[in-house]
Every structure is written in structure tokens, then in C-alpha cells.
Amino acid sequence: MKYQSQKIALAYFLVAMALFAVQVTMGLVLGWIYVDGNFLTEVLPFNVARMLHTNSLIVWLLLGFFGAAYYLIPEETEREIHSSKLAYLQLAIFVLGTAGVVVTYFFNLFEGNFLLGREGREFLEQPRWVKAGIVVAALIFLYNVSMTVLAGKKTAITNILLLGLWGLALLFLFAFVNPSNLALDKMYWWYVVHLWVEGTWELVMASILAFLMLKLTGVDREVVEKWLYVIAALALFSGILGTGHHYYWIGTPGYWQWIGSIFSSLEVVPFFAMMSFAFVMVWKGRRDHPNKAALLWSLGCATLAFFGAGVWGFLHTLHGVNYYSHGTQITAAHGHLAFYGAYVCLNLAIISYAMPHLKGRDPYNQVLNMASFWLMSGGVVFMTFTLTFAGTVQTHLQRVNGEAFMDVQDQLWVFYAMRFGSGVAVVLGALLFIYAILVPRREVVTPGPLEKGRLDHDADHVAAE
Amino acid sequence: MTVTRAWLALLLLSAASTGLAASGAHGAVFVVLVLSLAGAKAHVILSRYLGLSAAPPIRAGFDLALGVVLVLFAVLAIAA
Amino acid sequence: MTDQATDRPSALDQLPGELMMWVLIVSELLVFGAGLAAFLAVRITDPAGFAEAQGHLHRAGAGVNTIVLVTSGWLAALAVQAAEAGRPGRLRALVAGAIALGAVFLVLKGAEYADLAHAGITFETHAFFTFSYLLTGFHAAHVMAGMILLAVVAVPASPRAVETGAAFWHMVDLVWVLLFPVVYLL
Numbered sequence: 001m002k003y004q005s006q007k008i009a010l011a012y013f014l015v016a017m018a019l020f021a022v023q024v025t026m027g028l029v030l031g032w033i034y035v036d037g038n039f040l041t042e043v044l045p046f047n048v049a050r051m052l053h054t055n056s057l058i059v060w061l062l063l064g065f066f067g068a069a070y071y072l073i074p075e076e077t078e079r080e081i082h083s084s085k086l087a088y089l090q091l092a093i094f095v096l097g098t099a100g101v102v103v104t105y106f107f108n109l110f111e112g113n114f115l116l117g118r119e120g121r122e123f124l125e126q127p128r129w130v131k132a133g134i135v136v137a138a139l140i141f142l143y144n145v146s147m148t149v150l151a152g153k154k155t156a157i158t159n160i161l162l163l164g165l166w167g168l169a170l171l172f173l174f175a176f177v178n179p180s181n182l183a184l185d186k187m188y189w190w191y192v193v194h195l196w197v198e199g200t201w202e203l204v205m206a207s208i209l210a211f212l213m214l215k216l217t218g219v220d221r222e223v224v225e226k227w228l229y230v231i232a233a234l235a236l237f238s239g240i241l242g243t244g245h246h247y248y249w250i251g252t253p254g255y256w257q258w259i260g261s262i263f264s265s266l267e268v269v270p271f272f273a274m275m276s277f278a279f280v281m282v283w284k285g286r287r288d289h290p291n292k293a294a295l296l297w298s299l300g301c302a303t304l305a306f307f308g309a310g311v312w313g314f315l316h317t318l319h320g321v322n323y324y325s326h327g328t329q330i331t332a333a334h335g336h337l338a339f340y341g342a343y344v345c346l347n348l349a350i351i352s353y354a355m356p357h358l359k360g361r362d363p364y365n366q367v368l369n370m371a372s373f374w375l376m377s378g379g380v381v382f383m384t385f386t387l388t389f390a391g392t393v394q395t396h397l398q399r400v401n402g403e404a405f406m407d408v409q410d411q412l413w414v415f416y417a418m419r420f421g422s423g424v425a426v427v428l429g430a431l432l433f434i435y436a437i438l439v440p441r442r443e444v445v446t447p448g449p450l451e452k453g454r455l456d457h458d459a460d461h462v463a464a465e
Numbered sequence: 466m467t468v469t470r471a472w473l474a475l476l477l478l479s480a481a482s483t484g485l486a487a488s489g490a491h492g493a494v495f496v497v498l499v500l501s502l503a504g505a506k507a508h509v510i511l512s513r514y515l516g517l518s519a520a521p522p523i524r525a526g527f528d529l530a531l532g533v534v535l536v537l538f539a540v541l542a543i544a545a
Numbered sequence: 546m547t548d549q550a551t552d553r554p555s556a557l558d559q560l561p562g563e564l565m566m567w568v569l570i571v572s573e574l575l576v577f578g579a580g581l582a583a584f585l586a587v588r589i590t591d592p593a594g595f596a597e598a599q600g601h602l603h604r605a606g607a608g609v610n611t612i613v614l615v616t617s618g619w620l621a622a623l624a625v626q627a628a629e630a631g632r633p634g635r636l637r638a639l640v641a642g643a644i645a646l647g648a649v650f651l652v653l654k655g656a657e658y659a660d661l662a663h664a665g666i667t668f669e670t671h672a673f674f675t676f677s678y679l680l681t682g683f684h685a686a687h688v689m690a691g692m693i694l695l696a697v698v699a700v701p702a703s704p705r706a707v708e709t710g711a712a713f714w715h716m717v718d719l720v721w722v723l724l725f726p727v728v729y730l731l
Binding site for chain 3 (some may be wrong): 468469471472475478479482483485486496499500502503506507509510512514515516517518519522523534537538541542544545
């Protein structure tokens with residue numbers, strides 16, 4: 001760690017990982033509700049649990065992005081963060097807001113109150129005071145990082161990162177628009193969430209990935225930057241009008257079916273470019289970096305994002321297909337693998353990379369960390385397959401044969417049982433990851449004869465510490 | 466070929482398209498001819514206006530992709 | 546690993562002009578290509594309806610517009626040469642000509658839209674019009690953007706900027722020569 005203010009990232013990553021644990025645990029509860037529909041119905045209604053699952057996901061990913069920004073911006077700009085105090089204040093606001101959201105969702109103390117109450121929405125349900133708090137925190141963040149970048153060295157990585165973060169914060173303002181017309185409400189909601197995950201977040205993802213590739217592979221900055229600009233351009237070109245794939249069936253004019261189908265089909269391209277980028281950089285790289293776990297997460301991120309966001313997205317993005325598959329478990333399959341691959345793995349990659357520096361020790365715990373990658377990724381991939389099969393069966397029974405929703409759900413039980421099993425693997429993997437990052441101080445595996453030989457004879461080879 | 470000659474070529478190709486359309490022809494031969502003329506125009510624009518004549522391998526890639534797309538168009542148009 | 550792998554010139558280095566503009570050009574070609582393919586695929590379901598609907602378009606006007614655009618592209622290409630020769634006066638005159646022809650294109654296009662609107666034809670009238678409005682509308686929006694871009698790059702008049710602006714303009718040309726036969730002639 002070269003700059004003192006990079007330490008801010010530590011606090012962000014810790015809170016992010018705590019929320020990550022909450023998010024996957026809530027996922028497990030939901031997974032069980034699918035198996036036993038009456039589980040906890042009185043205490044924790046399904047819609048509340050689901051909101052907690054999705055909202056805590058978004059919040060911890062955002063906290064991870066903020067932490068990543070606070071970690072990499074000093075290194076890129078070659079100067080300290082403008083104000084550490086503001087950064088901690090921003091985190092405090094987020095923590096307070098998150099607590100407020102949880103309390104409000106659980107106990108619903110201020111029903112109907114303009115400022116304190118729930119809004120009766122599916123995802124943007126945060127009470128207005130929390131939304132306002134998020135905006136204030138975002139403004140503090142943008143001020144803080146922009147001042148740092150303006151005063152320091154400007155690189156492609158900071159440019160694209162800031163573009164993504166500014167866009168992300170400005171788009172959140174649409175969360176305040178809450179028309180009573182449900183279709184309009186959805187239209188604005190997609191301005192927030194679609195333009196996040198298929199626009200501005202992709203810019204954040206590409207720039208963090210570029211930073212990791214730069215550090216882990218030692219490829220020339222010039223090469224990394226060229227890729228980064230191309231990826232950013234492709235993401236915005238396809239992602240913005242790709243929003244149309246949410247406008248097929250909500251009452252918007254019919255031409256959205258064609259705009260959405262064509263542009264969102266191209267959304268595969270930036271994810272393919274990111275995957276190619278990661279592998280080409282590792283292939284061309286001349287640095288044998290000791291942090292193998294961070295590299296594994298980076299490559300896993302690019303690969304699973306391509307499949308989850310790219311391939312699984314394309315599966316049901318054409319409106320002729322979506323007419324049948326809309327809102328079935330196909331969507332859930334895509335949502336899980338896309339968020340996991342693109343954004344969860346990305347955050348875990350930067351955490352795996354940064355934590356040893358932040359805690360001032362070698363990345364001792366790599367074997368456990370890498371085991372958690374395979375356990376978690378295996379779980380999510382298996383979950384994706386079970387939900388894809390469930391969705392395919394559901395589409396046929398419900399949309400083609402016209403059977404009733406709940407009758408179909410009964411028949412999908414076996415898939416939901418298997419999905420619960422994969423959920424257990426994911427939660428165990430997540431806990432193992434957190435343990436591996438925070439606890440061990442000693443390497444758990446000593447090098448075998450093959451690795452020892454390479455260490456002794458190959459001057460370029462570096463041990464996985 | 467200078468850009469001016471490229472422009473003249475484009476005018477000639479456009480005149481040919483117009484003449485073909487004005488002749489009232491239709492059917493598979495018409496489809497193939499019209500799309501071939503479009504492909505020729507696209508090739509001239511890529512080579513001369515956009516300067517790909519200086520990079521033959523890249524131009525070959527564009528020509529190939531263009532050819533595939535125009536064949537697809539022709540198949541779809543003739544199927545109608 | 547040695548440096549050779551990274552230092553070998555790639556095919557991309559041969560690309561004339563700005564890499565990012567080529568990324569845009571290829572992306573636009575993909576979008577319009579997919580749109581035209583979808584148009585032709587839907588046409589199979591109703592050839593007679595498509596032929597009838599096509600009769601409402603200004604076929605001759607669109608033919609003239611082809612001439613207008615390729616001529617405008619020619620002026621833009623000459624403008625790049627003028628910029629490289631260090632003749633800003635000639636460059637600006639040529640760019641002005643290119644922009645003026647862009648305006649002519651839009652006037653002819655506008656006349657067609659006005660007639661269609663007058664006949665009460667909208668996006669929803671027939672699948673043909675959904676596509677023709679979408680494809681030609683997107684294209685016309687690019688013509689407008691291109692006119693603005695050309696005006697912007699003519700101010701600093703650096704060869705690099707003019708070349709990039711002209712490349713966008715040629716892309717608009719390129720899309721039109723593929724769009725015109727599919728929508729208006731087939």
C-alpha cells in the first residue's frame with residue numbers, strides 16, 4: 001500500500017463482505033420458501049425477503065465499487081484521496097441508510113408517511129429519506145474522488161471509472177420518480193437499474209478489471225487502455241438502447257420490440273470483449289504475480305460475466321422468445337449468473353487483490369480463497385442450470401399449455417429442491433471466502449516437489465504466497 | 466482510383482440501380498442484381514472514401530462480411 | 546515470456562484513422578444489418594402487404610438522395626485531402642458543401658415523411674412502416690449528427706479531426722447504399 005488513504009477501502013470492503021453474508025443468507029431463506037411455500041410467511045413475507053435479498057446485493061456491490069475506487073484512485077493518480085474524513089462520513093451514511101431500510105421493510109412503522117414510509121414498489125422501495133441519504137452520500141463520494149483525480153494524474157482507468165460512477169449516481173435520481181401508473185413506474189425503474197447494470201456498471205467493471213490486469217499481468221498500460229476504451233464504447237453503444245428489451249410488454253409502442261431485440265443482442269459483444277481482454281492480457285503478460293487468487297477471480301469474473309450476462313441474457317432477449325419466457329425462472333437463472341459473474345466476482349477479485357496490501361501481509365490464504373471460488377462458482381453455475389431447466393418446463397406448461405401458475409410451481413418442486421442445495425454451496429463458499437480473507441496468517445499448503453523445483457530453477461517464477 | 470473517380474463510379478452504380486428499378490423488373494434476378502450493385506457501392510465507399518484500400522487484409526474482411534450479409538438478404542428477399 | 550509478442554504490429558495498426566470511429570462504424574453496420582435482415586424476414590410473412598405499403602414511399606426521391614449522399618461523401622473525402630494539404634479555406638468550403646447536401650437529403654426525406662403523415666400512416670399502420678420509419682429515422686438521425694460533427698471538426702481543421710468526422714459521414718453513406726435497395730427497391 002503506497003498511500004495512506006487507500007486504507008479507506010478496508011472499511012468499505014469489510015461492510016461490503018458483511019452485507020454479502022446477509023444477502024446470500026437471505027437468498028438461502030428464499031430458496032427454502034420456494035421448496036416450502038409456507039416457510040416464515042407470517043414473520044418474513046416473501047416480497048420483503050426478496051427485497052432484502054436484491055437490495056442488499058445492490059448496496060454491497062456499490063460499497064465494493066466505492067472501496068475499489070478509494071483503493072485504486074490513489075495509485076492511478078499518484079496522490080492521496082482528497083479527504084479521508086468525507087469518505088468515512090459517506091460510509092456512515094450508507095450504513096445508517098441500510099439499517100433504516102431493513103427496519104422499514106421488516107416492521108413497516110410509518111405506513112403512508114411521505115418521508116419515512118415505504119413506497120409500495122417492488123425494488124425501489126427505500127423510504128424517501130434513505131433515497132435522499134444515498135444521493136447525499138453519492139455527492140460526497142463524487143466530490144471526493146473527482147477532486148482527487150482533477151488534482152492528480154489522469155489515466156484511462158480513472159477516466160472510465162469516473163464516467164461510470166458519475167453516470168451511476170445521476171441515474172439514481174430516477175428513483176425519485178414514482179408515477180401512480182405502474183407501467184410508467186417500471187419504465188423509470190429501468191432507467192435506474194438497466195442503465196446501471198448494462199451501462200454505467202459495465203464501465204466500472206471494465207476499469208477495475210483493467211486495473212487488475214495492469215497489476216497482475218504487467219502488460220503495458222498503452223495496450224490495456226486501448227482495450228478499455230473499446231470495451232466502454234461497445235458497452236454504451238449496445239446497453240443504452242438495449243433498455244428496449246424491458247419495454248416489450250409494458251404498454252410502450254411496438255417498435256421497442258425491434259429496438260430492444262437488436263441492440264440488446266449486441267450487449268453480448270462488450271462482455272465477450274472483456275473476456276478476450278482478460279485472457280489475452282494473461283497470455284501476453286510477463287509478470288508472474290504471487291496473488292494467484294486475485295487472478296483466478298478476475299478470469300472467473302470475465303468468463304462467468306460473458307456466460308451469465310451475455311449468453312444467458314441473449315437466450316431470452318429476442319422478443320419472439322421473450323413473449324413466452326418473460327418473467328419465468330429463465331429470468332431468475334440469467335439474473336443470478338449475470339450478477340454473480342459480472343459484479344460479485346469483480347468485487348471479490350479486487351478484494352482478494354487489495355486485502356493483503358491493506359492488511360500489510362502476504363496473500364497467505366490463497367488455497368482457501370481459491371477453494372471458495374470453485375465452491376461458490378460451482379454453486380451458482382449449478383443453480384443457473386436448475387433454474388434454466390425449471391424455466392424451460394415452466395414456459396411450456398404455463399405459457400404454451402396454459403396451466404395455472406401455482407399448478408406449474410408445484411411441478412417445479414424438484415428443481416427448487418436442487419436449487420436450494422446449490423444455494424447451500426454458495427453460502428458456504430461465501431463464508432469460506434470471508435474467512436480466507438480475514439483470518440489465516442500462515443500459508444496452509446507447503447509447496448510440493450514440482451513447485452519447489454520451479455521455484456529453485458526458474459528465476460521468473462514467483463511462489464503463490 | 467482517386468476519390469473523384471470513386472464518386473463517378475458511385476454515380477454510375479446508382480444510375481444502374483435506378484435504371485433497373487425503372488425497368489419494372491422483379492423476381493430473383495432483379496434481387497440479385499440490385500443487391501450486387503449495393504455491394505459494389507459499399508465496396509467503393511469502404512475502399513476509397515474510408516481508405517481501406519491502404520489495408521487490404523482488413524478490406525478483405527469487410528468484403529467477406531458484406532458478401533455474407535448480402536447473400537442472407539438475397540435469400541430472405543427471394544423467399545418472400 | 547519475451548517482448549516480441551506484444552511488440553509485433555497487429556492488423557489493427559493498419560486501420561486508417563481513429564480506432565474508436567471504426568468500432569462505431571462496425572457497431573452501426575451490425576445494427577442496421579440486423580434491422581434490414583429482420584425487415585426482410587418479416588416481409589416473408591406478408592409479401593403483398595409489404596409491396597402495397599412500399600408504394601407509399603418516395604422511391605424517386607430516395608434515388609435522388611443516394612446521389613446527394615454519395616456526392617456529399619465525395620466532398621467530405623476531398624475535405625480530408627485539403628486538411629492534409631494544409632488548406633483550411635478549401636477544407637471549410639468543402640465541408641460546408643457536404644453539410645449543405647446533408648440538408649438537401651433531410652429536406653427530401655422530410656417531404657416523404659410529411660406525405661406519409663398526411664396519409665395518416667404511422668409506426669403502427671403496418672409492419673412495413675414500423676421498419677421503414679425505424680430504419681430511415683435512425684439513419685436520418687445519423688445524418689443530422691454527422692452534419693453537426695462535420696461542422697465541429699471543421700473549426701480546429703486538424704487533419705486527424707477532419708478524417709474522423711469524415712469517417713462518420715462515410716458510414717452514413719455506407720448505411721444508406723445498403724438500406725435504400727432493401728427498403729425502397731426490393
